[in-house]
Amino acid sequence: MSWINENCVSFFQLFCIKVVKTGRVPQHIAFIMDGNRRYAKKQSVNCSAGHSKGFDKLSETLKWCLDLGVSEVTVYAFSIENFKRSTEEVTALFDLARDKFNRLLDEIDQINEWGVRLHIAGNLSLLPEDLQVLVSKAMVATRKNNKLRLNIAYAYTARDEITRGASDLIKSVKANELNPLDINEDLVSQTLDLGTPELLIRTSGEVRLSDFMLWQISNTVLYFTDVLWPEFSIWNLLAAIIHFQRHPPLLKKTEEFTPSQQEFLKKLESKRWQELQRIIKT
Structure with missing residues (x-):
């Protein structure tokens, strides 16, 4: 299935x-899928088939x-903790990722339309080198x-x-690029991979955060549902948004950064893009 399913919404759903x-x-919106x-297990198929259905739902x-x-x-697609799963399952997950990122690059005109x-958040150095190249190219x-x-x-x-x-932050302070007093x-928040979601949805009945976005969600509305991710429907999503509308978070005012803070963030962003280019050329 393509990255975006164009034919999954009926007139009534619209x-x-x-x-x-x-x-x-x-x-x-953030999802723990x-x-x-x-x-x-419920459908009596192997794990890789379940993960494939999970991508279709995405x-x-x-x-x-x-x-x-x-x-x-x-x-939340793959935790560092998932490396502890069986070699067979981890290999299948990486193979699925290779297939989907290759498909994304094949469909890049449609994705751009x-x-x-796409932004991959996480420690890319832990991934197989060929997968690092694919996700870097996609970004x-x-x-x-x-x-x-x-x-x-x-x-x-x-x-x-x-x-x-x-x-x-420590490296920049040691290099005299950033004053310790500028750190707030x-x-x-700006040094992290991910921004702050207004709504976080977790499926399957679990009510844990599983080490996901712990810094960002202090003011986030949380919604837990018993439905398994591959069975998640538009009605589940709309129910979550209605829950959000009944418990709206306060809108936080963003403070302006000082010139030295702006320069640090600019250099940090530049370094990250340079690293992606280095991975692609390796």
Whole structure:
């Protein structure tokens, strides 16, 4: 299946989307896509088939989010802790990722037409080298798109994300590029891979965060549902948004950065893009 399923919304569903859009719709939604393995067991198929169905559900969800006017979607695809799973399952997950990122590059004109920008959040150095190249190419190829930003947390945990962000700050202070007094909450947030979601949805009945976006979600509305991720429907998504509308988070005012903070962030962004280019050319 393509990255965006164009034919997954009926006329009645579009009508319901328009009704929900009369209220406040979260501009950044995060998903912990849990339940692929339980779905596979339920359907008496292997784990890789369950993960494949999970990707198909992501392609539908992206279309729903585009129709709702959501500007950023973050999904938890592969935790660093997942490396502890069986070699067979981890290999199957990497093979699925290779297939999907190759397909994305084949469909890049359509992806750019939809205006989807891809960002892979996580410790890319932990991935196989060929997969590092594929995800780097995908990020570079979609970097100018601005309708919907899709963040895929892959080889990710929040603790690792925060550790890497702190490391960037320490290096800049040691290099006299940043004054320690310039370090505040807003600057730390900008060093992280992921921004702050307004709504976080976890499927499969689990009510844990599993080391996902721990810094970012202090003001995020949380929604837990028993449905397994491959069975997640537009009605589940609309129910989550209605829950959000009943418990809207306060809009936080963003502080302006000082010139030295802006220079640090500019250099940090430049370094990250240079690293992607280095991976691609390796």
